[in-house]
Amino acid sequence: MDTLIQEFRVAYTSLKGDQLAETLRPDLESNAGKLQAIWNRGDARSAKADLQFLFYQDHSRPRLSKDETNGWYEIYLAYWKAVGEILAAEGLRTDAKSNWTSVYEAWKELTSLIIRGYTNHDFENWTIPCLYLAGRYLRLYAIRADEERRRSGDDAVTSFQDDFDPETEEHKQLEDCARHLNRIFTLCLSDRAPLEESRKWGIYYAINLLFKTYFKLNAASLSKNVLKALSASKGDMPSIDKFPASQQVTFKYYEGVLAFLEENYVESIKKGDLRAFDKALQEGEDEFIKRRIYLTLERGRDIALRNLLRKVFIAGGFEEAKDGAVPVRRTRVPVAEFTAAMKLKSGDDIDADEVECLLANMIYKNLMKGYIAHERGIVVLSKNGAFPGTGV
Incomplete structure (x- = not known):
């Protein structure tokens, strides 16, 4: 004592x-x-x-x-x-x-x-x-x-x-x-x-x-x-910035995790703008590597792509209702529509086969729900929750 x-x-x-x-x-x-x-x-x-x-x-x-x-x-x-x-x-x-x-x-x-x-x-x-x-x-x-x-x-x-x-x-x-x-x-x-x-x-x-x-x-x-x-x-x-560095880093880490959980992303991810995302990643590459977060941020491209594909799905509108039934969204989307959107937002000359590969990966990762009808050149999306986590 x-x-x-x-x-x-x-x-x-x-x-x-x-x-x-x-x-x-x-x-x-x-x-x-x-x-x-x-x-x-x-x-x-x-x-x-x-x-x-x-x-x-x-x-x-x-x-x-x-x-x-x-x-x-x-x-x-x-x-x-x-x-x-x-x-x-x-x-x-x-x-x-x-x-x-x-x-x-x-x-x-x-x-x-x-x-x-x-x-x-x-x-x-x-x-x-x-x-x-x-x-x-x-x-x-x-x-x-x-x-x-x-x-x-x-x-x-x-x-x-x-x-x-x-x-x-x-x-x-x-x-x-x-x-x-x-x-x-x-x-x-x-x-x-x-x-x-x-x-x-x-x-x-x-x-x-x-x-x-x-x-x-x-x-x-x-x-x-x-x-x-x-x-x-x-x-x-x-x-x-007036607080100890250790407190700043811990707070910003959890703030970032919460933002991802709430799908509160950086602008290019929200918009599904692949070109802007790639540019931001490239411009900050040295700093991101230094902070050991480059690979984590790179994976955010999947979310940006998911949001772009979702916009195509929503733009497709609703199927024609019959006998007074409630209209439902069009769930059969031509691969060509996804291809056009990706060319527009990425700036790359991408072909249909590569797009199908990307779509298959998105389905595998459960970022979209459905299947690809290759011979017909369409993607058949789920009627409920076609894009998990977005409510659509």
């Missing part, structure tokens, strides 16, 4: 947020000796006595307000308890056993206390790295708890209940974690202090944790709510 207390004093006195967060790091790989020393100080009574001396009695303690003092005291006491659960879960305690669900619950209490520090105890924005660290390990412990529960088969106990949902139980802790990460996001987003004193400087780290969590839960669509809230607050936010 003495080492922990000294580290807190140094970090708080020098107003070093990263250094302060390190005092709460629970990583056994780099801090095993430190965690053992913290826990082995004694029982809860001894831990409380040490912390009370630091925060309330020691004349050399940092000068904190009464609210701040109460907040940090509760946090470090919760940290001591969490350390005990971590050591027990790793089999490094002889007096007790634990599991990762207990570790998660203990760390969740610590995370809640840190969040409360900003709402109830006047914590300043330079301490935001503590929020980063709390959220990061909350997510990691949630994942370990869910994995441990699946391996041990604990869900079987509740599987006979009427309201049992296997998919929900599979990520029980991680879904709970998402709610607390959202609290961190809201805490940062809603701060109205001047930017130099604002918690908004923690926003992209919180968003990135949420993105990772939502994707792990196969609930990427929830990320749209985060982006909408961020967009609504853009006027009060520092520009993204």
